[in-house]
Amino acid sequence: MRAIGPEWAGRGWSAHILATGEEDEGPFADEMRAAGYVVHHVPFRRHPGFFLDVWRFFRTQRFDVIHIHCERANFWFGLLATLAGAKVFRTVNNIFRFEGGLRLRRRVQRWLSWRLGVVCTAPGPDVIAHEMWRFGNPCRQTPYWIDERRFPLVDEAGRAAARAALGCAAGQFVLVSAGRCHDIKNHAAIIRALPLLPDNVIYLHAGGGPLEAEEWALAQRLGLDARVRMLGVVDGIHTVLAAADAFVMPSITEGLGLAAVEAQVMGIPCVLSRVEGLSELAPHSRAGEWCGLDAESIAAAVIRLRQKDLGEVRRLALLDAEDARRIYGRMNGFEGLLTLYGSAG
Template sequence: MTHPSAPRPLRVLHVFPELRASGAEVMLRSAGAAWREHGIIPDILAIGPSTGPYAAELRAAGYRILHESDRNRGRLLYGLRKLVRSERYDVVHLHTEWANFWLGAAARAAGAGVVRTVHNVFEFERLLRLERAVQRRITARARSWTHVAVSASVAANEERRFGPRPRVIDNWCDGCFEPPTPGRRAAARSALGLADHHIALVSVGNCAPQKRHEAVLQAMGDPSAPDDLVYVHVGQEKPDQGERQLARELGLGERVRFLGCVHPLDALHAADVFVMPSTHEGSSVAAIEALSTGLPLVLANAPGLRDLATPSEPSVILTEVDPAALLDALARASRGRAPLPGQRFSMARSVAQYAELCHQVAATRRPRVAGGRASVGPAASRAARHDAHEGRASAR
């Protein structure tokens, strides 16, 4: 897709918390070379104590990585406004829930349009729910400011809790995620010490309370669990390594592999079943990657995950996460490989949709005033500081 009316390539600034190997960052890495085909030059701004451990991966994919500290929110808003104005960004694409309203206001004050992607099901209540509802309604009426949800569950939650329903653009995964050849599968299993009789379960994702990886370990430790189950975890562990400790307490030490932050492809090729017992997700890129390699999926019957279970995806099994239900689902899923998901999670299609949206938003923004001194003002700075109570757990 080309946009011949654009006088120059569109400059888009993606704004994240610290950059980590989470779904949105992984998607951007895989799409690094695709944006220029749509007339877009993208940069990334990390707001946090540092750029984060995934910055090098994104830099290698062709993105310029910028950094602003979030220690003082007033200075952050001023710094963002100054950056957007000096670099002449046309669109600021926000990927953070934290302070998103005030970050967007700062971007618009500097003359940029705003795209805000909601990456998760935010179940805010009471004062924070009211605050977000007011903010969402204001931005829904604003020129050159639009919201996107990554799944139907996210869009439905936004409408139910906050009012406006955003459009949906599906997440995607890298084209390298495809079914293994017999030789590659054998090599991947051998590297993990898996015998032919082992049934390998794999989870991909950083250890966090919502991921509930301990549910898999507890199911494997149940007396009724078969002895040939092996669990492979890819992702960053908690500092206290609580899941390793639980595995030892359950006597599973030799049947669990904690691989850390490695590329998940080999683990997916070695596995028999992908399992994700999360309390909620937005639209799990890890699950999409697993589905693309032909793995059957066992997912918690939870928002964001149940979107993957459609009549066209018979290999996706939804389950409760008590040991009996989880073991039954794992037994059913381990009976064979899965059909591929086709074009549902096409990177080319979703990147084209985001690019078209960015061009539309840029076309409706207010013209910049040369030498202007637009400001987000002290009220915005105070309100952004008030956002701190939602915590970093709600960063996305």
């Protein structure tokens, strides 16, 4: 959203963001303001009065369009936005495998939202098919995008500089992952794959989260202290990606996998699990390899990648980068949103 912030005013739109953090607006509020957004804050509280505050906010602002991106309380936000007179869109950003009573409740809520006129969107065919199968929820496809300007193609000089900055030794084969340390990201399987790979293969992870300490503890138990580096949240993710011989994303599920797209537009081959969401990247994943969810499968995919002709891998990676940049460039996403919102009338 930050990438397209400056574009709204030029097309006659005033763009706003509502933050609902309990204590503050969140760490990116100032960046979003600098990008041209008006940032508001209605602090979340576990009380019905919170939803009354949100409805009053919607009524006061008199928005033409309200776009909801969260899963939690999405039905209630959609109901309040509809009552406030806005045209409402809601994007399902992931594959939600709810079961039992929660699945039934979400199915009923999605049906009621549809009856209210909320337009549901999703990033790709996999999420659209899953929403229909699990919840009977019809969705339209809406584009996802990245800020491709932040992820330029990396050449040999850039790769060498990034490796030097991160302290990677000559001759090491560098695996990189990026994202929140959560069980669906399956980082533990990457760590367990390392003992199955040559000693010069190392693993860098950029990102934090609830499992960060647990993942580092696993690396220590396996004696991989020198081969695993948990970098935490980093400002310059481009530098970390630029150091990679391969980007690894063996997720259990993904809505799409934009972190992989960011690596692809830089010309980095990817090792991806063939699961819903990530499988949609196949047309521009010619340089990389596919894997399963277990350590053995991940290690085998990395070995296959290393056995390929390096020149051919680099050639295919450039083709992948060109395709990914064309499909997921920021202006493609922006134009897609304008088309979506224009359908509101």
